[in-house]
Amino acid sequence: MMNLNAVFQYFTNGMDLGTFLQHLTNGISLGSLYALVAIGYTMVYGTLRLINFAHGDVFMMTTYFAFYGVSTFMLPWYVSFILAVILTGALGMLLEKGAYRPLRNAPKISIMISAIGASFLLENLAVVLFGGRPKAFPSVKVLTDSVQFGSVSIQKLTFVIPIVTIIFLFGLLYLLNHTKTGMAMRAVAKDYETAGIMGVNVNLTISQTFAIGSMLAAVGGIMWGLKFPQIAPLMGVMPGLKAFIAAVIGGIGNIKGAVIGGFILGIGEIMIVAFLPSLSGYRDAFAFVFLIVILLFKPTGITGEKIAEKV
Amino acid sequence: MRKKASVLVSALLVGALVMTGCGTKAPSTPAPGSTGSSSSGDVIKIGVFEPMTGANAAGGALEVEGIKLANKLYPEVLGKKVELVLVDNKSDKVEAASAASRLVEKEKVSAIIGSWGSSLSMAAGDIVKTAQVPTVAASATNPLVTKNNDFYFRVCFIDPFQGKVMANYAFNKLNAKKVAIVQEVSSDYSIGLAKFFTDSFKQLTGDENAIVGVSNYNTGDQDFSAQLTNLKAKNPDVIFAPGNFTESSLLIKQARQLGIKAPIIGGDTWETPEFIDIGKDAVEGAVFSTFFTSEKPITPESEKFLAEYRKEYSGKEPAAVTALGYDAYIVILDAIKRANSADSVKIKEQLATTKNFAGAAGMITLDENGDAVKDAVIKQVKNGKFAFMDIVKAK
Numbered sequence: 237m238m239n240l241n242a243v244f245q246y247f248t249n250g251m252d253l254g255t256f257l258q259h260l261t262n263g264i265s266l267g268s269l270y271a272l273v274a275i276g277y278t279m280v281y282g283t284l285r286l287i288n289f290a291h292g293d294v295f296m297m298t299t300y301f302a303f304y305g306v307s308t309f310m311l312p313w314y315v316s317f318i319l320a321v322i323l324t325g326a327l328g329m330l331l332e333k334g335a336y337r338p339l340r341n342a343p344k345i346s347i348m349i350s351a352i353g354a355s356f357l358l359e360n361l362a363v364v365l366f367g368g369r370p371k372a373f374p375s376v377k378v379l380t381d382s383v384q385f386g387s388v389s390i391q392k393l394t395f396v397i398p399i400v401t402i403i404f405l406f407g408l409l410y411l412l413n414h415t416k417t418g419m420a421m422r423a424v425a426k427d428y429e430t431a432g433i434m435g436v437n438v439n440l441t442i443s444q445t446f447a448i449g450s451m452l453a454a455v456g457g458i459m460w461g462l463k464f465p466q467i468a469p470l471m472g473v474m475p476g477l478k479a480f481i482a483a484v485i486g487g488i489g490n491i492k493g494a495v496i497g498g499f500i501l502g503i504g505e506i507m508i509v510a511f512l513p514s515l516s517g518y519r520d521a522f523a524f525v526f527l528i529v530i531l532l533f534k535p536t537g538i539t540g541e542k543i544a545e546k547v
Numbered sequence: 548m549r550k551k552a553s554v555l556v557s558a559l560l561v562g563a564l565v566m567t568g569c570g571t572k573a574p575s576t577p578a579p580g581s582t583g584s585s586s587s588g589d590v591i592k593i594g595v596f597e598p599m600t601g602a603n604a605a606g607g608a609l610e611v612e613g614i615k616l617a618n619k620l621y622p623e624v625l626g627k628k629v630e631l632v633l634v635d636n637k638s639d640k641v642e643a644a645s646a647a648s649r650l651v652e653k654e655k656v657s658a659i660i661g662s663w664g665s666s667l668s669m670a671a672g673d674i675v676k677t678a679q680v681p682t683v684a685a686s687a688t689n690p691l692v693t694k695n696n697d698f699y700f701r702v703c704f705i706d707p708f709q710g711k712v713m714a715n716y717a718f719n720k721l722n723a724k725k726v727a728i729v730q731e732v733s734s735d736y737s738i739g740l741a742k743f744f745t746d747s748f749k750q751l752t753g754d755e756n757a758i759v760g761v762s763n764y765n766t767g768d769q770d771f772s773a774q775l776t777n778l779k780a781k782n783p784d785v786i787f788a789p790g791n792f793t794e795s796s797l798l799i800k801q802a803r804q805l806g807i808k809a810p811i812i813g814g815d816t817w818e819t820p821e822f823i824d825i826g827k828d829a830v831e832g833a834v835f836s837t838f839f840t841s842e843k844p845i846t847p848e849s850e851k852f853l854a855e856y857r858k859e860y861s862g863k864e865p866a867a868v869t870a871l872g873y874d875a876y877i878v879i880l881d882a883i884k885r886a887n888s889a890d891s892v893k894i895k896e897q898l899a900t901t902k903n904f905a906g907a908a909g910m911i912t913l914d915e916n917g918d919a920v921k922d923a924v925i926k927q928v929k930n931g932k933f934a935f936m937d938i939v940k941a942k
Contacts, residue, residue, distance in 0.1 A: 251780070252780070255776060255777075255779070255780045258776045258779075258805070259772075259773060259776050262770075262772035262773055262776060263773075265772075266770055266772070363600050367604075368599055368600030368601065368604040368635075369604045369605045369608060369821065370604070370605065370793050370821050370825070371821075371824070372821070372824035372825045372827070375827065380804075382804045382805075382806070384806065389804065389805050389806035391804050464769035464770065464797055465797075465800075465825055466769070466793050466796070466797055466821075466825045468602075468604075468793075469600070470601065474767065505770075505773075506770075506772065506773040507773075508773075509762075509773035509774055509777070510773050510776065510777060513760075513762060513774070513777050514763075516762055516763045516764065516773070516774055517732040517733075517763035517764065517765055519765075519768075519773075520765065
């Protein structure tokens, strides 16, 4: 293990500013991806108190939809991407209808196990339908090129992803706080039985929540595919878990918290490798250790929002 | 509050379950028509354990292409039909061990072929040794696969040689003085090859500090920006990055995006179509060592293999590991013929004495460890294809 003194030396004489800035942009770029996936995760949790373990696999399905749109149906990339997002929204609704709605009044643990089942189902379905060999995600030159700032080289996508994340963050906040649908979602989140009695269409609202949550995963998936252009049936597992961690760090159920958590996780992972290169094989472990520490000392996450528990 | 925490902790535990389970979900794919019967009767069973899903799926698929082609051309031995029993080891070490167990215990195969990936082969080592079933790896290059294991053989060269070949290439052809290494820490192949490269390169340069940086990543990682940014600051002449094809291809892509101009070289695992599909322009010029090239057929068997392969896969050129998969099958068949029996111990005895056997990827003589000594081929990605560059003699 590296002691404090060694860490200090790394800070003082190791790294020049250009390298540090390069690391920082790498971290922001990765962090905004985590944030984008985490928003959808946390939104579904916020409304239903359900940790949707299939979120990462929904994300994987999107990348295949986009892949086949471009390669098999010869659609222009933007059409294919939009179609993939819509299809993923439909998939989310289907998943809710098939795997979660029948269990809505069952204990929470049953619905969580059902979520894990849904996750396995999607993964195996992808192996059968798309094959186990990885495929190359369509590349979009205008987005994946690099630009040079002095010694720092930055992929255009590095600017695009945080912007997309911020747009969707504000869009979602607007939807939740300033529209009728959003009000219904908040009412269902508080107490769906009472909301139902007050005339909210609970089934429709929950369906909408899943559609939006899955579409957010879809946007994350497309951004992920553009940045790491390799898609495989199990590709959603790690991003799904990382987004879950980001959501917990930020206080699960809290949308702004998920974005902050995503950035902390992304930048933290990069910095661990940057300053302690000998630990670079353990960067995933870092994320999980961080999760455990947060759960031990601040289980409500850094935003510290108290959510009335109904379990 | 406590309740909430406990829900989250249980969620975390379940999450961990999902993680550990991630390599174990795909259904295994037994060959059609396979039953639980033993090799006796009028079929001889040869087991094949290869990664058909997961991180190494493309490598496994290429090897299976060769094995199936060989089985099609040579479907019989000793007047009995040879039946292939294919099990998927899912690119996972635990699965590889259970796949091998299934082949020896349930399927009662006479011999086994596999696996792409040294770690996966090593995971099965003790099982085949205890069960006394001879196993031939097609392209697993780590020396430990066959070491202290009389029942494990291979039809390819080993990594001390491959490491030397690439160190020589970096030193003599690229005039490199300083090299940085990026290795896949979860792969025995990558770690071993990086070590042998390091030893040879230090010897060639006479410089203990010739390796300016070593970075690690895990199988399945997709983001290498931090590791590469660190190495960029060290300004190496060449980067040696042995590892799985998808990770390597993403790594090279990201290196180019970060403005790293140094040549990036690697090992035999790169030769899969996915490497070029994913890397596109970025992998243009990437150089690696491998086992065989279709541009230099070595034996009459090479000619036969190439002709049949091109017929079967309409004009596609075979990868080196496909030729080795083919060789692993015909070497076993030859041993069965000489043993005049489907008994696995007798087959093993004959395999160990394999000498000057003409395979598709060259002459095969197995040494006392059960390793083949063969020339290495250097290939380069040129215009989106793997192009032959050079042959390096074994001795």
